Amino acid sequence: MVINSPSPLPERAIYGFVLYLGSQFGFFLYCLWAFIPEEWLHSIGLTYWPQKYWALAAPIYLLVTLVIILVLLFGVNMNNTAPLDSLDNMTDVYAKGQKTTDCNKGGIPRLRDIDISEVNRMFYLSPKL
Amino acid sequence: MMEDETFTDISGKAISLSCQDHSSLCKEFVVSVPKVSIGKVMVYTCCVWLLAYAVFFFTENTAVLSSAIFITLVGMMLHIHFVKVDHETLLFIGSLGIQLSSSYASGRETTTFIEMGKIKDIVINEAIYMHQIIYYLCVLLKDPSEPNAVACVVPLFQSSKPRLNCLVKVYKSCQEILSKC
Numbered sequence: 001m002v003i004n005s006p007s008p009l010p011e012r013a014i015y016g017f018v019l020y021l022g023s024q025f026g027f028f029l030y031c032l033w034a035f036i037p038e039e040w041l042h043s044i045g046l047t048y049w050p051q052k053y054w055a056l057a058a059p060i061y062l063l064v065t066l067v068i069i070l071v072l073l074f075g076v077n078m079n080n081t082a083p084l085d086s087l088d089n090m091t092d093v094y095a096k097g098q099k100t101t102d103c104n105k106g107g108i109p110r111l112r113d114i115d116i117s118e119v120n121r122m123f124y125l126s127p128k129l
Numbered sequence: 130m131m132e133d134e135t136f137t138d139i140s141g142k143a144i145s146l147s148c149q150d151h152s153s154l155c156k157e158f159v160v161s162v163p164k165v166s167i168g169k170v171m172v173y174t175c176c177v178w179l180l181a182y183a184v185f186f187f188t189e190n191t192a193v194l195s196s197a198i199f200i201t202l203v204g205m206m207l208h209i210h211f212v213k214v215d216h217e218t219l220l221f222i223g224s225l226g227i228q229l230s231s232s233y234a235s236g237r238e239t240t241t242f243i244e245m246g247k248i249k250d251i252v253i254n255e256a257i258y259m260h261q262i263i264y265y266l267c268v269l270l271k272d273p274s275e276p277n278a279v280a281c282v283v284p285l286f287q288s289s290k291p292r293l294n295c296l297v298k299v300y301k302s303c304q305e306i307l308s309k310c
Binding site for chain 2: 078081082084085086087089090091096116117120121123124125
């Protein structure tokens with residue numbers, strides 16, 4: 001059976017190194033495009049490239065998007081948290097649908113979701129040992 | 130029997146709980162939150178007015194000052210009338226039901242009554258609240274169509290949010306009454 005684990009492997013090292021070289025090369029090309037004046041690029045023949053404005057605008061857009069995503073993620077999580085008066089804090093469809101009777105008396109009872117009233121009695125009403 | 134001990138709420142501010150036993154089947158719990166301190170009010174007012182004065186200094190518009198005064202007054206009035214809770218009461222009458230009431234700093238009181246036939250149980254549950262997990266006491270209401278299901282949850286002491294030691298006291302007393310009736 002193939003075990004999935006996050007530990008380092010030779011293949012992963014190669015992928016990582018290829019990505020590293022690729023990203024460094026991509027950055028070098030981006031810097032080339034950003035710094036070489038328009039006339040030189042036109043003279044080589046590369047005429048249909050984005051405006052130099054985007055050399056600054058694109059990274060700034062990216063960073064602002066990242067910050068907004070961070071804030072938005074926090075907000076979405078808080079929005080999706082069940083409020084204190086919701087029944088989702090106590091039980092859900094799966095807990096309601098489980099079988100309540102256990103067939104073998106005297107054996108270890110089945111693993112199941114315990115009702116909250118019972119849990120409370122056990123925690124707070126049982127005498128301290 | 131009247132008890133008054135200092136407990137804290139979930140953020141560490143001191144609150145006080147007072148339990149009154151009217152009879153073996155009737156108990157009243159009052160959780161009181163400390164009143165608005167005059168120091169805090171003065172600090173907030175000074176900050177708002179200094180800010181308004183700074184804006185006036187740059188814009189030379191006197192409407193900024195008068196609107197700041199108006200906003201502070203109206204804001205404080207709305208706060209003590211709608212937001213600031215003075216004490217919350219839970220009156221548990223064994224054969225009759227539960228009465229929850231919140232009394233605000235301006236004197237306004239809101240009351241809810243839940244009759245005994247609708248109450249399934251009173252439990253302490255843990256839930257995620259903002260960035261932390263808190264214990265809160267809540268009343269479970271029965272579902273008319275199904276005998277064992279819970280229809281609805283009513284959290285208690287929402288504005289004062291006491292910590293577990295306070296909740297356990299209230300829970301134990303309520304369970305005593307529930308077991309008798």
